[in-house]
Structures are given as structure tokens and as C-alpha cells.
Amino acid sequence: MEDKLSALERENRWLKTVLDAINEGVQLTNVEGVTVFYNHACEKFEGLSREEVIGKRITDVYDVTEESSTQLNVLRTGKPVIEQYHQYHTFDGKKVDVIASTYPYFDGDKIVGVYSVNRDVTKMKEFLFRTIEMQKRLNSGQGKKKRNGTSFTFEDIIGISDTIKQVISSAKKIARNNSAVLIYGETGTGKELFAQSIHNGSVFADGPFIPINCAAIPETLLESLLFGTVKGAFTGSVEAPGLFEQAENGTLFLDEIDSMTPHLQAKLLRVIQEKSVRRIGDNIQRIVNCRIVSATNKDPLEAVKDGLIRQDLYYRLGAVTLPIAPLRERAEDIILLADYFLKKYNKQFGTSVDKINDQLMNIFLTHPWPGNVRELENVMESALNMVDTQEVLLGVEHLPLYLRKRFAGQAHSYQALTKSGGTLNEILSEVEKKVIEDTLKRNGGNISQTAQDLGIFRQALQYRIKRFNINVGETRQSV
Numbered sequence: 001m002e003d004k005l006s007a008l009e010r011e012n013r014w015l016k017t018v019l020d021a022i023n024e025g026v027q028l029t030n031v032e033g034v035t036v037f038y039n040h041a042c043e044k045f046e047g048l049s050r051e052e053v054i055g056k057r058i059t060d061v062y063d064v065t066e067e068s069s070t071q072l073n074v075l076r077t078g079k080p081v082i083e084q085y086h087q088y089h090t091f092d093g094k095k096v097d098v099i100a101s102t103y104p105y106f107d108g109d110k111i112v113g114v115y116s117v118n119r120d121v122t123k124m125k126e127f128l129f130r131t132i133e134m135q136k137r138l139n140s141g142q143g144k145k146k147r148n149g150t151s152f153t154f155e156d157i158i159g160i161s162d163t164i165k166q167v168i169s170s171a172k173k174i175a176r177n178n179s180a181v182l183i184y185g186e187t188g189t190g191k192e193l194f195a196q197s198i199h200n201g202s203v204f205a206d207g208p209f210i211p212i213n214c215a216a217i218p219e220t221l222l223e224s225l226l227f228g229t230v231k232g233a234f235t236g237s238v239e240a241p242g243l244f245e246q247a248e249n250g251t252l253f254l255d256e257i258d259s260m261t262p263h264l265q266a267k268l269l270r271v272i273q274e275k276s277v278r279r280i281g282d283n284i285q286r287i288v289n290c291r292i293v294s295a296t297n298k299d300p301l302e303a304v305k306d307g308l309i310r311q312d313l314y315y316r317l318g319a320v321t322l323p324i325a326p327l328r329e330r331a332e333d334i335i336l337l338a339d340y341f342l343k344k345y346n347k348q349f350g351t352s353v354d355k356i357n358d359q360l361m362n363i364f365l366t367h368p369w370p371g372n373v374r375e376l377e378n379v380m381e382s383a384l385n386m387v388d389t390q391e392v393l394l395g396v397e398h399l400p401l402y403l404r405k406r407f408a409g410q411a412h413s414y415q416a417l418t419k420s421g422g423t424l425n426e427i428l429s430e431v432e433k434k435v436i437e438d439t440l441k442r443n444g445g446n447i448s449q450t451a452q453d454l455g456i457f458r459q460a461l462q463y464r465i466k467r468f469n470i471n472v473g474e475t476r477q478s479v
Contacts, residue, residue: 016039019039026118029071034055035054045120064088074114099118099220148208152197158336159336167322171198180272186297198293199251208247255294266313272317331365346384356395357395359395440472
């Protein structure tokens with residue numbers, strides 16, 4: 001018997017140690033509404049000690065009533081409350097925001113307590129509302145960029161390639177009307193840059209630009225942020241307009257729309273169709289007037305096919321679609337952007353580099369840039385951190401070691417392709433042809449695999465094969 005008791009005590013200590021190690025708050029309440037367990041994570045985000053909570057009723061510790069307490073309601077009904085957003089105050093006045101799941105615990109058919117698992121979103125919510133408040137303050141500032149919460153216009157988009165010029169031209173036409181816009185492009189291609197530019201080129205330019213990243217926020221919190229809440233809708237809820245209302249006469253930018261759950265997508269569709277929003281817990285429909293610009297890093301038709309975007313929502317959001325080509329498909333812009341970032345970080349770091357050497361530039365021209373413009377900027381910033389103040393030429397040796405290893409395989413024969421006296425277009429064409437030939441050889445002439453490796457459509461590769469007069473048969477024989 002003593003051995004069994006000892007084993008139970010040891011298991012109990014282990015369990016408490018495990019529960020204290022996790023990031024989620026765990027609180028156990030007995031049938032009288034008294035807390036019997038309160039882990040370290042709860043202490044941390046509520047700012048209370050175990051001594052102040054354990055052994056006390058919920059109503060003595062928190063600013064809740066018998067009716068408004070989730071734990072006490074679950075004790076009465078025996079029904080779990082799962083993944084609900086709650087805002088509440090502790091007895092010393094600290095405001096806490098959590099997403100919580102509260103479950104009844106049964107001994108046979110009799111409920112003997114409840115346990116809650118809480119995720120702290122206080123800091124996340126504070127950050128989001130600080131961002132929104134900052135945007136509101138910017139609205140009262142001087143100049144169009146600061147007044148409406150944006151930083152970019154079409155004039156800030158850097159590029160000379162035909163591809164980017166066509167995208168800018170399309171975006172300017174789109175900006176003239178008020179249709180919903182769906183922007184798609186790989187990560188780092190500048191989707192928000194275009195979203196802000198469309199806003200500033202539209203009739204909504206004097207209104208606010210309100211961005212929200214749908215992938216960064218839990219569903220229940222995202223719902224309350226988008227649609228707003230009324231006081232009493234849930235524990236600790238306050239009267240707060242949602243982002244649709246805050247974007248009145250402006251633009252609401254929904255980034256990574258494909259990460260939004262089907263449940264929220266259905267609600268979003270209803271708002272778009274009815275041009276009105278109902279706050280959570282309210283029965284009043286409020287008319288809203290804002291333009292919706294959304295973005296995804298996936299082909300929207302593929303996202304619909306994979307079930308990431310509802311088909312009916314796609315037809316509403318994608319009235320106009322704006323594809324942004326990846327950086328690897330517009331080599332001319334790589335040179336221009338590299339020079340722009342060179343000047344930017346020269347000024348920031350106090351360096352005097354005036355040129356990128358041919359070897360490094362050729363590496364840039366042949367690198368696939370999966371992170372696109374954002375990756376190029378990161379590489380340039382990293383390299384200029386390694387430059388001595390008297391150096392004027394940026395080379396491979398300035399790249400951090402991990403970047404040199406990444407680019408090592410690219411620093412081979414491409415330098416020989418840059419014939420003296422050749423124009424920029426001639427050099428770029430030779431480099432592009434060489435890259436395609438090498439990739440075809442590596443894949444035994446398989447066009448589909450080569451297109452996938454190069455990150456371009458099969459039809460685009462076939463066009464380039466014909467344009468450069470590449471003999472695919474020879475690439476098969478070289479394997």
C-alpha cells in the first residue's frame with residue numbers, strides 16, 4: 001500500500017512539473033468553484049502568485065460574477081467552452097486577454113470540477129491595437145503618406161523590366177475603381193507595397209489604410225478584430241469597432257487571406273455581399289464603405305482547388321487579380337535593386353562602396369531568389385556590414401560565411417559569359433541561356449522538372465528554349 005501511495009505521489013509531482021513547464025496556462029477548479037491547481041504560465045501572464053489564487057473562489061480572485069465566469073458556467077452546465085476569446089481583470093485590476101478552452105471533469109456521471117487551458121494573447125492584442133492607434137495618429141499628420149497610414153506610392157516601386165512595368169500599369173488602372181483586388185505573388189515580392197500604392201492612387205486615398213495579417217492572429221481574436229464587439233458579448237468584452245468600421249472610406253488590406261479559416265471566410269463573404277457588418281454579440285447591422293484588397297503567396301486558383309480559399313469568396317475578392325512576378329523572372333530589376341540597396345545601406349552604415357564587382361553581380365543574376373526582393377535586401381545589408389570604411393568595391397568576400405556557402409555553386413563560369421563590350425541585354429541573355437542549358441542537362445532534358453527547378457511555367461520555358469535556340473536533345477545526351 002505504501003509503495004502505491006509513493007508511486008502516486010511521484011506521478012503527481014511529475015505531472016505538476018510537466019504542467020509548470022508548458023507555455024499555456026492551466027487552472028483546475030473544484031465543484032465549489034475553488035482553484036486547486038494554478039501553473040507557472042498562469043502566474044506569469046496574470047501577474048499573480050499561486051498563494052493568491054489556490055484555495056480561493058474564482059469570484060474572489062477575478063472581477064467576474066457567478067453568471068459571467070466561464071468556469072462556473074461550465075460547472076453548472078457540464079458543457080465545454082472551446083477556443084473562446086476572453087478579456088478579464090484580476091482582483092488587483094490587471095487586464096488579461098486569453099484564448100481559453102474550459103472542460104468539465106467527471107467522476108462517473110458526476111461533475112467534480114473543471115479545467116481551463118489558456119493561451120495569453122494580451123501582448124499580441126496590445127501590439128495590434130498600438131499599431132491601429134499609430135495609424136490613427138498618422139491620419140492627423142502632414143502629407144498624404146503619413147496622413148493615411150501608408151508609406152508607399154507607385155513612385156516608390158523600383159524596376160525597369162517589362163514585367164514590372166506591366167504590373168505597375170495594371171495596378172494604376174485597378175486603382176481608379178473601387179473593385180476588390182486580390183494580389184498574389186511569392187513571399188518578398190512586394191504585395192503590400194502594391195496594396196498601399198493602389199490605395200494612394202484611388203478615390204480612397206484620403207481615408208485610412210488598415211492592414212492585417214490573417215496568418216499571425218488566432219481565429220477568435222481575428223474575428224473580434226475584424227467585426228468588432230459590444231459590451232457583454234463575452235467575458236470582459238468592451239464596445240469596440242472592428243477593422244471594417246475603422247477602414248471607413250479607406251482600404252482594408254487582408255494579407256495571407258488563404259490562412260483564414262472557412263468559418264471566418266463565410267462571415268467575410270457575408271460582409272462583402274451585404275456591405276454591412278454586425279459586431280460580435282450585437283443585433284445591429286452597420287453599413288461599411290471600404291475597399292478590400294487581399295493578398296496570397298499562392299496561385300489563388302490553386303488555393304481554391306486545395307480548399308484554402310472558398311470558391312464563392314474568391315469570386316468576390318478576386319474581381320480583379322494582380323499577379324506579381326518573382327524576382328528571378330526579371331533580371332534587369334536585380335541590378336537596379338542591388339544598386340538601390342547599395343546606396344541605402346552606404347548611407348545608413350557610413351560606407352563608401354560605389355560598385356558591385358562582376359563576380360558577385362553574376363551570382364546575383366543567376367541566383368533563384370526564393371525570398372525575392374526581401375532576400376536581396378537582406379543579402380545586401382549583410383554584405384555591407386562586412387565592408388571596411390575605405391573599401392569601394394563589394395565582392396563575394398564580403399558575404400557572410402553562410403551566404404558564401406549558399407552562393408558557392410553559382411560562382412563558376414558565368415563570369416566568362418560577360419563579354420567585354422556586350423550590352424546589358426546581351427549579357428543577361430547569355431546568362432539566362434546558360435542557366436537553362438545547365439538545368440536541362442542536370443534534369444536529362446526533362447522540361448517539366450527544369451521549369452519547376454527554375455520556378456517558371458512550362459510554357460515560359462518552352463518559349464525561352466525556342467528564343468535561345470537551345471537543342472534539348474543534346475542536353476539529354478549529355479547525361
